[in-house]
Amino acid sequence: MTPPPTVPPADRRRALAILLPCLLLAACSVPPPLPPPPPAELTAGPKTETIYVVETGWHTDIGLQAAQLDERLAQLNASFPGFHALVIGFAARPWVLHQQHDIGDLLAASATGAGAMLVSPLRDRPDAASPASDVIVLHVSARGLALMIDFIADSFERRSDGALRPIASEGPPEIIYGSTRVYSTGYTCNTWTAQALQTAGLPVRVASVVFAGEVADQARRIAAASPGNSGD
DSSP states (O other): OOTTTTTTOOHHHHHHOOOOOOOHGGOOOOEEEEOOOOOGSSSSEEEOEEEEEEEEEEEEEEEEGGOOOOOGGGHHHHHSTSSEEEEEEEEEEEEEEOOOOOOOHHHHHHHSSEEEEEEEEEOOHHHHHHHHHEEEEEEOHHHHHHHHHHHHHTBOOTTTOOOOOOEEEEEEEEEEEEEEEEEEEETTTHHHHHHHHHHHHHOOTTTTSSSHHHHHHHHHHHHHOOGGGGOO
């Protein structure tokens, strides 16, 4: 079932499926080496930019206002004209490309392999379009946002002309794009979300993050502890 455009993708079946391999193999998975967080001076400054963490079941995404995207992601705004915000996340490509799943798909998704980027547009802010318990509002500096945008832009596969490479549509208006990131039980959608937040200068632990709660709980603590992260 495709959610209405004003609601983030509440496809909990898909979200569970993306993370289900982690339930089976996370205990024996060896996470890949991760880059260190950016130096504090690169993300310093007043926290004037609002970003969102959207938790849907076992899955997390990053929510951004369409106006925050730079020229490297301008294609997303062109693909979704008239929308106020975008929810962007990472997933295992073999799973999201199949509508009907069997044990073979599960095993394929459990293996290290190609990732995919999921992009869904919203006609309102994520915190207005989704239950409050599912969305964490955070604030970062303009420098931190720029670094996060770079990280997200680098997560998309591109054609030879530099354009993003769509590989499927899960149903209007969501589009699935190829990703440069490799999905594994040690680097899941939630690891990607944590890394995006850390890149923006937020004090988020990335190493060993597998499950949605491990990201969302950190984000909620940050939001509760910082006056600048109390909401809009």
